[in-house]
Amino acid sequence: MNTVEELDRISDVGLTTSTEKKQAIPQSVVDEELATQLIHYLIKAQVIAGLQPDKRVDKEKELTFSYLTPRYHDVVIRQNKKPSVSGLTTFTALQREITQSVLDEIAEKTGLEFRLAEGNESTDLVFGNFHSPKDSLVGFVNFNAPTSSLVDSTTTVASKRDEIWVNTKLKARRNPERFKAALVHEIGHALGLDHSFNLEEPGTIMSYSWSSTGLQVADFLALWTLHGRDSHPQSEERIKAGEQARAQMWLRIKEDMQPKNYWKKFLLRVDDRWCAFISVNKTHSMLRVDVFKKGAQVEGYFRDKTYAEIRIRNHTGKVIFEKEIKGTGMLSSREELPFTEGYQLEIYHAEAETSLFSNPNIQGEPVPDAKTNRFIMTKTGLKRLIPAHQMTLLDRNNYAFASLSVDSVAGQLEIDISRPPADEDAQDSVYASIKVINKKGRVVFKKEIKGSDTGMLRSRILFSEGDKLEIYHAQAEERLKIFSSGVKVDFAVDAKTTTFIMTSKGLEKCLFSPQPTQVDTTDKMAQTISGFTPPPLDAVSYQQDMA
Numbered sequence: 001m002n003t004v005e006e007l008d009r010i011s012d013v014g015l016t017t018s019t020e021k022k023q024a025i026p027q028s029v030v031d032e033e034l035a036t037q038l039i040h041y042l043i044k045a046q047v048i049a050g051l052q053p054d055k056r057v058d059k060e061k062e063l064t065f066s067y068l069t070p071r072y073h074d075v076v077i078r079q080n081k082k083p084s085v086s087g088l089t090t091f092t093a094l095q096r097e098i099t100q101s102v103l104d105e106i107a108e109k110t111g112l113e114f115r116l117a118e119g120n121e122s123t124d125l126v127f128g129n130f131h132s133p134k135d136s137l138v139g140f141v142n143f144n145a146p147t148s149s150l151v152d153s154t155t156t157v158a159s160k161r162d163e164i165w166v167n168t169k170l171k172a173r174r175n176p177e178r179f180k181a182a183l184v185h186e187i188g189h190a191l192g193l194d195h196s197f198n199l200e201e202p203g204t205i206m207s208y209s210w211s212s213t214g215l216q217v218a219d220f221l222a223l224w225t226l227h228g229r230d231s232h233p234q235s236e237e238r239i240k241a242g243e244q245a246r247a248q249m250w251l252r253i254k255e256d257m258q259p260k261n262y263w264k265k266f267l268l269r270v271d272d273r274w275c276a277f278i279s280v281n282k283t284h285s286m287l288r289v290d291v292f293k294k295g296a297q298v299e300g301y302f303r304d305k306t307y308a309e310i311r312i313r314n315h316t317g318k319v320i321f322e323k324e325i326k327g328t329g330m331l332s333s334r335e336e337l338p339f340t341e342g343y344q345l346e347i348y349h350a351e352a353e354t355s356l357f358s359n360p361n362i363q364g365e366p367v368p369d370a371k372t373n374r375f376i377m378t379k380t381g382l383k384r385l386i387p388a389h390q391m392t393l394l395d396r397n398n399y400a401f402a403s404l405s406v407d408s409v410a411g412q413l414e415i416d417i418s419r420p421p422a423d424e425d426a427q428d429s430v431y432a433s434i435k436v437i438n439k440k441g442r443v444v445f446k447k448e449i450k451g452s453d454t455g456m457l458r459s460r461i462l463f464s465e466g467d468k469l470e471i472y473h474a475q476a477e478e479r480l481k482i483f484s485s486g487v488k489v490d491f492a493v494d495a496k497t498t499t500f501i502m503t504s505k506g507l508e509k510c511l512f513s514p515q516p517t518q519v520d521t522t523d524k525m526a527q528t529i530s531g532f533t534p535p536p537l538d539a540v541s542y543q544q545d546m547a
Contacts, residue, residue: 034203035221038193042226053221057111057228064117065103067091068128068163069314072321072337076130076165078140087131089168089320092338093285094253098180099127101246102187102214108235108242109220111228112191125190126163127183131335133169138182140165141189162190168336176253181205181213188219192226256283265382266347268308268325269355276325278310278347280339280382287312287339289323293332301419303327305456308349315342344385345375348458350418353392353400370403371416372458387414389507391471393432393449394479395421402432402449404471406463406507413463421451432473439466469500469507 035051042048070076070088077084091099103114117123142163164186166179184205196204202211204218215223232238266278277290289310305327312321321337339345349356352371370392374385389406401421405414413436421431428450436445445461463469473480476496499510 031203031216031218031221034196034201034218035225037197038188038195038204038206038218038222039225041194042192048225051221052225055111055224055228057231060107060111060113060231061227062113062115063124064115064121065125065127066117066121066123067096068126069316069318069320070128071319072312072335076128076142076163078142085130085132085135085137085165085167087129087168087335089129089131089337090314091127091129093340094176095127095129095166095179095183097249098176099183101249102180102184104242105215105246106187106191106223107230108232108239109230110223111231123161125187126161128163128165129168130165131168135167135169138167139186141186143190164190177213177250178210181210184214188215191223193219193222265358267357268347268349269357270307275330276308276310278345280377282381285338285340285377286336287343287345288334288336289321291323291325291330291333293330302350306348306350308347310348311346312337312339313344313346315340317344339377341377341379343377345377345382346372347375348372348416350456370405371400371418372403372405372414388484390483392481392483393471393473394475394481395431396475396479398479402434404434404469406469406502408502408506411462411464413461413469415445415447415457415459415461417447417449417457419456421449430472430474432471435470435472436461436463437468437470439464463502465502465504467502468510469502470497471500472497 032051032053035053036043039048039051043050067090068088069090072088073086074088075084075086076088107113114125142165144160144162164183166182166186168179188206193206196207199208201207202209204216205212205214206219229235230238263280263282265280267274268276268278273292273294275292277288279288279290280286281288306324307327308325310321310323310325311319314320321335323335347356348371350371352373356373370387370390375382376385377383387405388408391404392400393402395401399421401419402415402417404416406412407414415434430448430450432449434445434447434449435443438444445459447457471480473496476498480498500507501510502508
């Protein structure tokens with residue numbers, strides 16, 4: 001696997017220009033000489049005889065392309081034992097639009113056509129982002145990769161392909177034209193073009209001057225030599241229509257480039273300090289995670305434990321990003337990721353009830369009633385996924401030490417226990433317990449919570465029709481809170497132990513004690529049920545206007 005890498009800056013040492021001489025030479029000759037440089041290695045190897053800009057093809061050659069969907073912490077291998085890169089993401093909607101426009105222009109003016117691959121179809125070109133803000137590298141191509149370059153990737157690609165990677169550091173994020181320049185340069189390599197001899201040459205995209213953002217005359221002369229001219233019967237009309245469409249696209253993109261595209265949506269706090277911000281850029285379908293070293297310092301119980309965690313899932317449910325925030329040892333960081341329609345954001349906060357806030361409700365009540373909360377990106381904005389059923393267990397100080405959420409669609413029960421209850425009388429006795437019993441009567445989960453416990457627990461358990469949930473709380477009447485589709489259920493909890501059963505209608509409360517004390521328990525065990533049966537997990541509007 002060969003690799004071509006591009007530097008953001010180059011040294012002036014060893015580079016010369018001849019501007020005065022070029023002014024005396026016809027531009028067509030300059031372009032032809034420059035185009036010859038871009039394919040000199042093929043001429044030297046006698047693969048082609050020389051520059052042939054008038055080459056025609058009888059039939060257009062089709063190349064397929066696709067976009068990689070790696071996990072953020074995956075690693076892509078580079079050649080010659082150079083440092084591998086990580087921070088991998090798929091192209092955003094804007095990046096894909098720019099990529100398509102570049103490929104369309106090449107198709108309109110050369111003997112190539114490009115088609116987006118479907119499903120698991122093998123492809124000739126694949127595109128992906130890496131994030132390396134301190135690296136001068138702006139992009140590279142892995143040529144003829146027989147399989148994915150991703151370490152530990154389970155995807156095997158039957159045919160060889162060229163992988164095009166672009167560095168999404170902040171400068172490229174703020175300027176889509178800069179992204180386009182890097183992208184076109186790498187596509188040029190993938191289509192057979194080499195660098196110009198003078199790496200500051202402004203007359204080609206294949207230099208490092210970055211004075212242009214698209215293919216120049218010399219670039220097309222070289223591409224025509226390799227791939228021929230466009231053979232479409234209405235080539236001129238096609239080119240004109242394409243140029244107009246691209247001009248309109250860039251006008252729209254520039255209008256959308258406002259100074260404040262990111263809007264803080266969630267703020268995570270430790271005591272009186274902010275430890276992390278989560279911001280969303282709806283215009284460019286991006287999400288940004290900022291972690292602050294000074295803020296993410298937790299004393300006491302959470303010092304050596306997971307205090308918060310942020311996850312992003314793509315439209316297929318695959319986790320593409322995870323950020324764990326521990327009580328100590330955190331470094332300041334900023335990470336930007338694609339976040340488009342269908343993507344989900346999952347936020348866990350051990351003290352969410354008091355320390356997870358949403359904008360614009362920073363001065364008001366916090367968003368969650370649970371320690372883990374999920375949101376989905378829709379056409380109208382970010383919306384919260386409200387679980388069908390949710391329970392919160394409080395201690396005597398009204399601190400939520402545990403929460404449970406039932407996802408009736410996925411058939412799962414999520415259990416979050418963050419720390420022992422603040423109750424001196426419960427140090428050695430059981431203050432609360434959670435038990436899950438499957439439809440066969442087998443106990444599949446059991447957890448007793450004492451004041452002396454030091455461990456945290458986060459678990460997702462299969463929970464479907466016929467399964468039972470048994471909750472014991474020493475102060476259940478006052479401190480067991482039950483919610484249905486985000487609305488508090490107002491009914492009396494008159495026993496320390498309450499049992500629920502999952503039915504086809506949802507979670508329902510059983511009106512009998514799991515440990516009856518009376519001799520005649522026929523009536524109590526008769527499956528008399530008082531139900532609260534809301535709809536399954538649904539997207540409830542969190543904030544309609546993202547702007």
